[in-house]
Amino acid sequence: MGLNDPLPVQYIRYVRNALLGDLGRSYHSNKPVASEVASRFPTTLRLTIAGTIIAVIIGVPVGIISAVKQYSIIDSVSLVVSMIFTSMPSFWLGLMLILVFSLKFNMFPATGGDTWRHFILPSFALAAASMASLIRMTRSTMLEVIRQDYIRTARAKGASEKQVVFRHALPNALLPVVTVIGLNFGRQLGGAIVTETVFAMPGIGMLMVNGIRSRDTPIVMASVLFAAILAGAVNLIVDIIYTFIDPRVKSEFVKG
Numbered sequence: 081m082g083l084n085d086p087l088p089v090q091y092i093r094y095v096r097n098a099l100l101g102d103l104g105r106s107y108h109s110n111k112p113v114a115s116e117v118a119s120r121f122p123t124t125l126r127l128t129i130a131g132t133i134i135a136v137i138i139g140v141p142v143g144i145i146s147a148v149k150q151y152s153i154i155d156s157v158s159l160v161v162s163m164i165f166t167s168m169p170s171f172w173l174g175l176m177l178i179l180v181f182s183l184k185f186n187m188f189p190a191t192g193g194d195t196w197r198h199f200i201l202p203s204f205a206l207a208a209a210s211m212a213s214l215i216r217m218t219r220s221t222m223l224e225v226i227r228q229d230y231i232r233t234a235r236a237k238g239a240s241e242k243q244v245v246f247r248h249a250l251p252n253a254l255l256p257v258v259t260v261i262g263l264n265f266g267r268q269l270g271g272a273i274v275t276e277t278v279f280a281m282p283g284i285g286m287l288m289v290n291g292i293r294s295r296d297t298p299i300v301m302a303s304v305l306f307a308a309i310l311a312g313a314v315n316l317i318v319d320i321i322y323t324f325i326d327p328r329v330k331s332e333f334v335k336g
Contacts, residue, residue: 143218
């Protein structure tokens with residue numbers, strides 16, 4: 081295994097082999113680590129995408145409504161709910177969801193990842209914290225934009241409240257929200273470790289936990305490396321999306 085070589089030599093060898101797609105072999109199964117990670121990645125990706133979609137579908141509209149109806153009952157309830165979800169550990173929420181919806185009402189399966197029904201509870205458990213941050217971020221950015229002079233001018237010209245919110249305010253408030261969505265996506269890839277363990281889902285998170293328990297170093301290193309590369313790629317995609325949301329970003333790099 082080359083463990084007798086100096087650490088710099090081992091590191092250079094690992095990086096060279098990783099660039100060639102060789103992440104070593106598992107100590108436990110003696111299978112290539114790359115194939116082990118690749119077989120588990122679809123489950124983690126589906127879980128993360130589902131969690132992100134739930135967070136965006138609920139968090140962004142609720143944040144917009146909270147900003148438009150500031151200090152209303154809806155605003156107060158949304159802020160309280162977001163604070164609760166922010167402070168609630170995902171593993172505890174997952175256990176409560178299993179107790180209520182799996183054991184008591186028998187609505188959804190508690191473990192596994194074979195069908196779409198297996199992803200409902202873990203997706204919501206994974207999305208809770210991201211949904212709360214999206215509610216707060218969307219609300220704060222919308223409030224900041226709504227107080228701008230051009231919004232007051234649009235209202236003075238006779239634009240309806242719907243046009244003011246969706247045509248003038250929302251596009252300018254989306255940049256920070258998209259940033260939070262991208263960061264949450266990368267964070268959920270790491271948070272999926274806890275969620276997959278609670279729901280016993282065959283993803284990269286569960287693979288990493290099993291690798292830690294069995295001291296399977298190549299599995300753990302490959303899982304962490306893969307998650308880090310994927311998070312970096314998501315941040316790059318978010319930067320590219322900026323140019324489509326706000327033309328001012330693109331104009332900074334276009335020569336006149």
